[in-house]
Amino acid sequence: MALYEYAHDLDTPVHPVSAPDYMPAEQLRALQLHRLQGLVRRVYDNVPLTRKRMDERGVRPEHIKTLKDIALLPFMMKTDLRDEYPFGLFASPMNDIVRFHCSSGTTGKPIVIGNTGNDILVWQNGCMRALAMCGVRSSDVMQVAYGYGLFTGGLGLHYGGEGLGCAVLPISGGNTDRQLMLMQDMGVTVIACTPSYFLHLIDEGMKKGIDFKKEMKLKHGVFGAEPWTEGMRDKIESLTGITAHDIYGLTEISGPGVANDCQYRRGLHVFEDHFYPEIVDPDTLEPLPDGERGELVFTTLTRTGTPMLRYRTRDLSRIHTGPCPCGRTIRAIERISARSDDMLIIRGVNVFPSQIEAGLMSVDSVLPHYHIIVGRDGDLDTLEIKVEVTQETFSDDIKTLERLRQRISQAVQRIINISAKITLAEPHTLPRSEGKIKRVTDLRKNV
């Protein structure tokens, strides 16, 4: 992974770090099985919770003879990380741990992930391959506006960028004025942050009269850490002229750089030589064949600090079948547009915030600043969507604005099948975020 290896590969169409992406399927499966067997042994020997669960099922490490045998193994969940807080799921002694990361848990305590030196290298490799897939090269100037710290976004992309030889600007989140100034002055070509924060940057930039297409050198945006839609991608690209890439990952599995989309945008290629994906039926937990939709599950084949066996992500996706025109053999998962945890039940109907976003984006000229408020009026759930008025949508004519409200309402109803009250809001008044944005306020939870 040393840098000198890439010194002569400035503008190569296929970056050498991407080589494992193209491994022949047969050899890839053999490698995965070999790594899985080693992992199961390590976890069985070092993690009491998993050993207990395997013993209860009568499963021993040597029972893993094919990749399909992974279905014999117990799942891990976020609640396990919470129950075993802080170090119960560690498979390496503290002597080998070099870094912790935390992510917010379902209750007060965070979940803690320990990384060994090797885990950090594997993670960096994933981020390098993700960036290389986006077309990022050593000549790029990359602004990392993900938060640095316990959250994995900042440090993950940072090491990925440095690994490729980019000039990295580790600005972290926040201080939007300075972000815009440095982006412009330093000729930043790659921005890495959450899609909602980038929208905020666009918004503030436009307020200052900055034309992103003319006054910025940005080429690529590497966006992740929250679900977003294809419609949002179109908005970002048409407003700024950049190519918006989708990067996926989660702290429990390492961080960003678990999967990323290639130029054909047929889902996100998973770096499955390290992160083995499965799709299971969320109710029965039975494995589903490629192509079917269900809950995404990952096994961290090479991690040693806090390895995850069949970790249930709560994200809904499917594994694409058939080859991708880019030639990669690592499989791709469908873009994550829904997290089970985000699902709202409104008047008995399952609604994902991303469906509402898709409806909003289908209306011409609606800018993507919105907030969803779910409440209750008597026995009936209420759904209100606040949408900010923009230069494009504002008219001095009441009828035009009422028609806009109607168009938004119909577009949303077409997708979620329930009616919503659309409220137009003054510009820059809805909550903004410098990290992961909170799009929903559920007032029913306070009752």
Added chain:
Amino acid sequence: MKIHQISLFLENKPGHLNAICRTLAEAKINIVTLSLADTQQFGIVRLIVEEWQKAKEVLEKAGYVVNVREVVAAAVADKPGGMAEVLDIIGKAGVNIEYMYAFAFRHGSEAVLVFRFDNADRAIEALKASGRDVFDAVTLFNQTK
């Protein structure tokens, strides 16, 4: 013969209109006339100011979305039937009024109104042909001083 009107989106919440007026006052911009069109849910503030470019700039800097439209300021006789006469002229010219509101000052014995027409040029032509006073910006703002 047309004058510039700036308009802003407003949520129906206490203090919001006040904030707009304060922003303009701080920039020493005098509001010649103001009209508020509102629904249950939101409102639109329409303003006539002399330095409309400066007003637009300070309001945008304060985060508002500002729209600039051309409107027509015309005199209407302040007597019974005065309004009907003007509407007649406009109607015969085949022009529709999208909205209208009044200035606080008078032009001699006449009232001055702001009109937003769907076809301003044709309306101006018809009004002038019938001997009505239509104001350009310079004359209009001189009246206010």
